[in-house]
Amino acid sequence: MEMSTQNCAVCSIESKLKCSNCANVFYCSVAHQKDNWKAHKKYCYPIQVRTNDLFGRYLVASRDIKPGEIVLKESPLICGPSQITPPVCVGCLQGLNNSLSVECERCGWPICSKPCQKNISHKNECDLTVSRGSKVSLKQFFSPHPTYQCVTTLRCLMLKETNVDTWNKLIQLESHCDERRGSVLWLNDREGVAKFIQRFFKCNKWTEEEILKVAGIVQINGHEVPLTDPPYVSIYYFASFLEHACNANLTKTFTNKGEITLWTVGNIKKGEHLSICYTDVLWGTASRAHHLLQTKLFNCKCSRCEDVTELGTNYSAIKCNSKDKQCDGFLFPESLTKWENSWRCNKCSHNAEYKYVANIVERAGKDLNAMEKGNEEHCMKYINYYGQWLHPNHFYLSEVKIALTQIIGAGGQTALQSVSNEKLLLKIQLCQELLKIYKVLASAETRHLGALHFELHAGLAELGRRGAQQLNNSFRGAFEESLFNAEEAIRLLDKEPGVLPEGKICAQAKVNAESLRVVLGSTNAIDL
C-alpha cells in the first residue's frame, strides 16, 4: 500500500500536489504524475490500511467519498470451488449434472466441456492428479463431494511455485491459524483438506501446518461469488483488509469477469472506517453473532449488535407473554452478551424464561425451512400464525414478507393486472414497510433494497393504471411514485452484472422508467 507522503512519488522533491482520486500520493508536477500513472493506477483508490488491537488491519477513507463512488475494484488473487460443494466444472466453476459433465482427459476431474480442460486454474489439481498415477472418478453431482474440499486450498498452495508475487500477497492475509486450532472447522480442515491432500495426491510438498494455515486464509478471507450456480470462492488482496459491520458502509458487487467492486451508498468522511458485512444482514443478531464467531472468530460490536432493539426496528423481538393480557409490549434479551438469559418486556417489565423465547423462535425457523417459499397461501398462513407471537418486523416474518412481495403478481406487469385490489395494496404496503426496516438495518444492502424498490415500483404502476382506467385523478401521483421507485432500483442495482437476477431487474427497471416518463409526459430524464 502506498503511504501518504509530502514527497513527489517520482523525484522525491517536497510537494503539495496530491493525486485527487486517492489522496495518498504526492507529485511535484503534472508531468511526474503522468509518468507515474501506469504504476500508480493499480493502487489509486481512496483507501488507507491502518492497524489496531481490535480489528488487526482495517481500511479507512483517505478523503471524503461521495454516494455512488467506487472505492475499490480489483481482480482476485485466486478462485476455486467452495469448500462444501457438489462437483462443479474445475475449469469455469459452473455447476454440473449427469448430462452436463465430461472428464478431463488427463486427470478425470469433471468439466462441463472440452475447452475447460485447458483452463489455466485447473492445471494445479490436474498436474498433481496425473503425478498421483490414477484418475479421479466422480459419478454423483447432487450432494457435496468430499474430494472438492481441498481444491481451493491446493490452488493457493501451488501459487508458491507458479506465481510468487501473488503467493507473497496471499500469505500476508489473516489465517487465525492459532485461534482456529481444535475448533470443529479446524478439525474438519485437518482431515478433509490437510491429510486428504497428503494422502490423495501422495505428496509431501507441504506440512499439515502449512496446509492448515492456507485453509484458514481461504476461510477468513474468501468471498462467495454468485456468478455461478453454486457460487464459487475468490480471494482479493485489498478487499481482505476490510472490517466487518452488520450495518456496513460499503456495497459489494462483482463484475462479469469476477472482479470485486466496492462502492458507497451514502457519504463517507475522510478517516472513517470502511466496512462490508461478512454475514447475512437478514438474520437476527443471535444468528449473525454465532456465524461470525464460528467462521471469522470475533464478536461484532457494531451499533446494530450493541442494541437489542436492532436500531429501533425490533427485528428479534417477541410479543410479551405476561399473564396480564392487556400488555402489548415486546420481549428483548436482558443482557446484550447473553441472549440465552431471560428476556424482559419493554412495557410491563415481565421477565420471560429464555426457554419460552427459544421454543417460539425454533418452531418458527423450522416451519419456515419446511415451507414452500413460492406459495402465496403458505406465506399468508405463516404470517398470520406466527404474527401471534413475533413482532411484525421480526426477521422470520420479514423474510416471508420479502417472498410475498415477489410472489404477488409474479410474472410481469400483465400478471399484476389480474391481482385483486386487496392483494395489490398488500404488495405495496409490504414493500414500504420492509424498505423502512432495511434502510435502517442495512443501508448498503443494495441488492435487497433495489429489489424491494422494483417491486414497489411495479405495484404502484399497476395502481396508477387502475386509477387511470377509472379516470381517478390519483393515478398521476401513483405513476410519479412508481417512477421514483424505478429510479431508486436503477441507482441501487446499476453495478450488478447482467448475468445475475439483480442485473436483469435493473435492465427491466430502465425500460419501465422510460415508459413511465413517456406516460407522465416528462422530459426531465434523470442521469442513469
Ligand SMILES: C[S@@+](CC[C@H](N)C(=O)[O-])C[C@H]1O[C@@H](n2cnc3c(N)ncnc32)[C@H](O)[C@@H]1O
Ligand atoms: C478478512 S479479515 C480482515 C482483515 C484483518 N483484520 C487482517 O488484519 O488481515 C477478517 C478478520 O478481521 C477481524 N475483524 C474484522 N471485522 C472485525 C470486527 N468488526 N470486530 C473485530 N474484529 C474484526 C477478525 O479477526 C476477522 O477474522
